Amino acid sequence: xxxxxxxxLLIGLxxxxxxxVACAPAPAATTEEAPAEEAMPTEExxxxxxxxxxxxEEAMPTEExxxxxxxxxxxxxxxxxxxxALVDRVFEGRNxxxxxxxxPGYPYATExxxxxxxxxxxxxxxxxxSGEGYTAxxxxxxxxxxxxxxxxxxxxxxxQVIKEQWEETGLIEVELVVQNWAEYVxxxxxxxxxxxxxxxxxxxxxxxxxxxxxxGSCLQSPDNGVNYCDEHMDDLLQTAASSNDPxxxxxLYKEIGDYWAEQIPTIxxxxxxxxxxxxxxxxxxxxxxxxxxxxNVLSFADNAEPASGSTDTIIIGTTDEVHSLDPQDAYATxxxxxxxxxxxxxxKYAPGTSDLExxxxxxxPTVSDDGMTYTFTLRDGIQFADGTPLTAQDxxxxxxxxxxxxxxxxxxxxxxxxxxxxxxxTVVVQLNAPYGFFTAxxxxxxxxPANPNIYPDEELxxxxxxxxxxxxxxxxxxxxxxxxxxxxxxxxxxxDAPNIPNVIVxxxxxxxxxxxxxxxxxxxxxxxxxxxxxxxxxxxxxxxxVEKINAPTxxxxxxxxxxxxxxx
Amino acid sequence: xSKSLRNFLITRLLLTIPMVWxxxxxxxxxxxxxxxxxxxxxxxxxxxxxxxxxIRVRMGLDKPLIxxxxxxxxxxxxLNFGNALTQGERxxxxxxxxxxxxxxxxxxxxxxxxAVFGIWSGAYAAKNRKKVQDYGIRLFSVVxxxxxxxxxxxxxxxxxxxxxxxxxxxxxxxPLIQVNxxxxxxFYVFDALVAGNWEALKSALLHLVxxxxxxxxxxxxxxxxxxxxxxxxxxxxxxIIAGRARGLSERVLTYRHALRxxxxxxxxxxxxxxxxxxxxxxxxxxxFSWPGMGRYLVERIELRDYTAVQSTVAxxxxxxxxxxxxxxxxxxxxxPRIRY
Numbered sequence: 001x002x003x004x005x006x007x008x009l010l011i012g013l014x015x016x017x018x019x020x021v022a023c024a025p026a027p028a029a030t031t032e033e034a035p036a037e038e039a040m041p042t043e044e045x046x047x048x049x050x051x052x053x054x055x056x057e058e059a060m061p062t063e064e065x066x067x068x069x070x071x072x073x074x075x076x077x078x079x080x081x082x083x084x085a086l087v088d089r090v091f092e093g094r095n096x097x098x099x100x101x102x103x104p105g106y107p108y109a110t111e112x113x114x115x116x117x118x119x120x121x122x123x124x125x126x127x128x129x130s131g132e133g134y135t136a137x138x139x140x141x142x143x144x145x146x147x148x149x150x151x152x153x154x155x156x157x158x159x160q161v162i163k164e165q166w167e168e169t170g171l172i173e174v175e176l177v178v179q180n181w182a183e184y185v186x187x188x189x190x191x192x193x194x195x196x197x198x199x200x201x202x203x204x205x206x207x208x209x210x211x212x213x214x215x216g217s218c219l220q221s222p223d224n225g226v227n228y229c230d231e232h233m234d235d236l237l238q239t240a241a242s243s244n245d246p247x248x249x250x251x252l253y254k255e256i257g258d259y260w261a262e263q264i265p266t267i268x269x270x271x272x273x274x275x276x277x278x279x280x281x282x283x284x285x286x287x288x289x290x291x292x293x294x295x296n297v298l299s300f301a302d303n304a305e306p307a308s309g310s311t312d313t314i315i316i317g318t319t320d321e322v323h324s325l326d327p328q329d330a331y332a333t334x335x336x337x338x339x340x341x342x343x344x345x346x347x348k349y350a351p352g353t354s355d356l357e358x359x360x361x362x363x364x365p366t367v368s369d370d371g372m373t374y375t376f377t378l379r380d381g382i383q384f385a386d387g388t389p390l391t392a393q394d395x396x397x398x399x400x401x402x403x404x405x406x407x408x409x410x411x412x413x414x415x416x417x418x419x420x421x422x423x424x425x426t427v428v429v430q431l432n433a434p435y436g437f438f439t440a441x442x443x444x445x446x447x448x449p450a451n452p453n454i455y456p457d458e459e460l461x462x463x464x465x466x467x468x469x470x471x472x473x474x475x476x477x478x479x480x481x482x483x484x485x486x487x488x489x490x491x492x493x494x495x496d497a498p499n500i501p502n503v504i505v506x507x508x509x510x511x512x513x514x515x516x517x518x519x520x521x522x523x524x525x526x527x528x529x530x531x532x533x534x535x536x537x538x539x540x541x542x543x544x545x546v547e548k549i550n551a552p553t554x555x556x557x558x559x560x561x562x563x564x565x566x567x568x
Numbered sequence: 569x570s571k572s573l574r575n576f577l578i579t580r581l582l583l584t585i586p587m588v589w590x591x592x593x594x595x596x597x598x599x600x601x602x603x604x605x606x607x608x609x610x611x612x613x614x615x616x617x618x619x620x621x622x623i624r625v626r627m628g629l630d631k632p633l634i635x636x637x638x639x640x641x642x643x644x645x646x647l648n649f650g651n652a653l654t655q656g657e658r659x660x661x662x663x664x665x666x667x668x669x670x671x672x673x674x675x676x677x678x679x680x681x682x683a684v685f686g687i688w689s690g691a692y693a694a695k696n697r698k699k700v701q702d703y704g705i706r707l708f709s710v711v712x713x714x715x716x717x718x719x720x721x722x723x724x725x726x727x728x729x730x731x732x733x734x735x736x737x738x739x740x741x742x743p744l745i746q747v748n749x750x751x752x753x754x755f756y757v758f759d760a761l762v763a764g765n766w767e768a769l770k771s772a773l774l775h776l777v778x779x780x781x782x783x784x785x786x787x788x789x790x791x792x793x794x795x796x797x798x799x800x801x802x803x804x805x806x807x808i809i810a811g812r813a814r815g816l817s818e819r820v821l822t823y824r825h826a827l828r829x830x831x832x833x834x835x836x837x838x839x840x841x842x843x844x845x846x847x848x849x850x851x852x853x854x855x856f857s858w859p860g861m862g863r864y865l866v867e868r869i870e871l872r873d874y875t876a877v878q879s880t881v882a883x884x885x886x887x888x889x890x891x892x893x894x895x896x897x898x899x900x901x902x903x904p905r906i907r908y
Binding site for chain 1: 602605608619654655739741855857863871
């Protein structure tokens with residue numbers, strides 16, 4: 001009997017031990033070698049380098065050396081970076097080097113990093129670092145963090161190339177640190193221990209404001225771990241955002257760009273393209289700069305062989321998931337795509353372009369003299385898909401629903417203070433400053449009116465049974481992980497009613513299966529996220545068209561400007 | 569039902585309770601100890617700290633851990649499970665109500681396939697010991713056992729869907745059929761049968777072929793080897809020799825008399841393999857975009873969706889416990905020597 005008790009005790013202890021080991025916070029893995037060798041045509045490390053690399057871990061008590069990086073150090077990092085080589089080596093030239101946070105082709109885009117550092121200025125980097133007192137024996141030690149999978153498995157290669165490029169100065173020593181996404185986010189928001197790390201940005205609305213203030217303003221930069229605060233930059237950003245004068249904005253954004261390249265709150269790396277693949281006979285796939293996919297302009301040519309067997313139904317595949325279908329909550333690319341096909345904001349983009357045009361509003365808004373009040377007049381006779389007439393009151397109600405703390409609330413509350421309706425046809429939006437970019441914000445999904453029969457005033461409805469909005473389509477069913485069915489909205493007000501009355505969106509668990517499905521003709525269009533590997537393979541398949549879309553998806557390095565400083 | 573059998577069943581049932589409790593407690597602790605936050609991992613850097621805090625309060629994550637634990641245990645006891653923390657905060661019961669039937673519809677045919685095919689080949693190999701058939705089957709079992717399950721799935725997809733085009737590539741139903749298909753239980757095959765919807769039934773069965781084969785084949789190797797070894801031993805035992813002396817045919821001896829005796833270790837294995845099958849379902853479900861529990865679990869672990877992960881593990885545990893209980897009961901029928 002005693003024996004048995006003893007063995008139970010031992011088993012119990014063992015279990016507790018295992019649990020304690022499992023629960024102990026895992027130290028972030030430190031990688032010193034190339035994570036993906038075949039993608040890395042690197043030279044063999046010399047013996048000298050090997051000898052240097054081996055003792056890094058003990059020789060580098062990072063806590064002692066932690067300090068916020070000086071301007072010269074930041075500039076040296078920016079100057080030593082060769083984006084062209086990076087993009088060539090890791091992405092075979094598919095991605096586009098980013099010389100500013102604002103994507104080329106967008107309003108007020110400049111290339112300040114190219115102007116200041118060229119494609120690369122190694123000598124400048126060496127001079128700057130020497131000026132800071134760094135030598136071959138006393139190197140500038142940099143910790144570079146990245147998540148292994150959140151931005152695709154190529155991230156490891158990107159980081160390896162950056163490490164090599166920086167180390168080519170002979171004065172920088174880079175330590176790569178890998179951390180899982182969930183822990184990574186926690187780490188850069190909660191702790192102050194991460195000096196430099198990679199992040200991605202996808203814009204909420206197409207204006208430079210949305211690529212700059214989130215990282216360069218005192219108010220927003222801590223949310224992205226930048227912790228950058230500079231009075232002059234704040235002034236510039238505020239003035240540029242509040243201006244209604246295109247010429248003034250252009251001059252200001254040029255100045256901001258140049259100041260950005262000097263101050264370096266962040267280092268832009270590259271723009272990541274997306275791919276859309278469709279079968280012969282599918283027409284009207286127009287995905288423009290604001291990254292909107294309008295299903296209503298799709299059509300089948302005479303030679304088409306629709307996956308459904310009928311030209312009345314088109315099947316679109318995606319690996320995205322639906323997070324929320326409440327316009328005042330949704331804050332994800334695919335959710336916005338569905339909401340914009342089933343609803344219309346006050347202003348919208350002409351398909352395939354970045355040109356704004358009136359949506360539910362009859363015309364562009366009138367702006368008050370102080371630039372803080374925008375007045376829209378609604379079109380006559382708009383109805384929700386279930387026949388409920390739309391009034392200006394629906395916009396007031398929808399604005400009140402922003403107060404329900406949905407995911408997207410924070411974005412809207414940054415700029416808008418109130419929405420009122422003096423009469424049934426007039427919507428008045430009150431801003432907290434004269435934002436010149438408000439028209440772009442007015443074209444976002446949260447500005448889509450919520451149908452009162454589906455979305456009650458007092459709570460968010462993430463997955464309504466149907467979505468009867470004012471858009472060209474209505475959603476009739478959704479089964480998670482399988483498919484969503486859309487059909488033409490019989491009460492749609494626009495003259496661009498759908499060419500194909502039924503759309504089925506199929507949800508895939510991985511891009512390879514989706515690529516095979518478009519190849520076998522089980523779906524008509526394979527949309528995001530197809531990934532570069534599958535897209536490259538499908539390019540050679542007969543009967544398919546692969547289109548590269550220059551998405552405004554940015555990858556950039558964040559420099560933590562309070563690194564090493566005691567937390568307040 | 570004899571009294572002793574009833575006592576046995578009650579004891580077994582009661583033993584399931586601490587087992588499940590232990591498992592979900594471990595998961596509860598581990599989910600909270602590993603770094604990462606359900607709200608931030610979903611919203612990413614775009615959430616403001618104030619917003620994160622308000623959502624935390626709404627979800628009850630601001631309460632002391634012990635209170636959260638108590639609430640969770642109560643949710644499991646009442647089989648209510650509460651709401652998910654991410655992806656629209658739907659009731660877990662609704663979510664699992666969609667995912668569990670999909671996984672069961674996949675795993676039951678898979679385990680039947682693997683058992684039938686594995687046992688038959690094992691027995692066949694034992695009967696033809698040291699002949700070509702035996703070596704062939706043994707080689708097959710080793711190869712199939714060592715192929716990664718997702719790779720097998722991919723190969724099947726490329727061969728049967730992309731190249732030959734005879735079987736559907738992914739999913740549970742043809743998209744067009746699904747538009748008008750009403751599935752109250754989410755068991756598509758069952759619902760199609762009940763509704764007499766033959767078109768949907770055909771589509772659902774066709775969609776089942778590749779994932780079932782993938783999952784089933786991957787586990788076959790173990791069954792082949794176990795059956796073969798046990799069969800060889802039993803085929804040399806006295807009662808078989810006696811049977812042979814009485815002029816019973818080899819066929820009857822092998823498949824009727826010997827095979828029945830092999831079923832005891834095999835039943836144990838089926839019970840054990842079921843847990844592995846659930847894990848294999850994760851990979852199969854991803855390859856075939858099958859909307860089941862495995863895919864759901866992985867997705868929610870990444871999002872640190874505490875309640876979803878805990879509840880899914882609890883359901884898995886209950887399910888595996890139920891299967892192993894059923895196996896224990898089956899022993900009694902298979903082997904008359906076992907009395908409870």
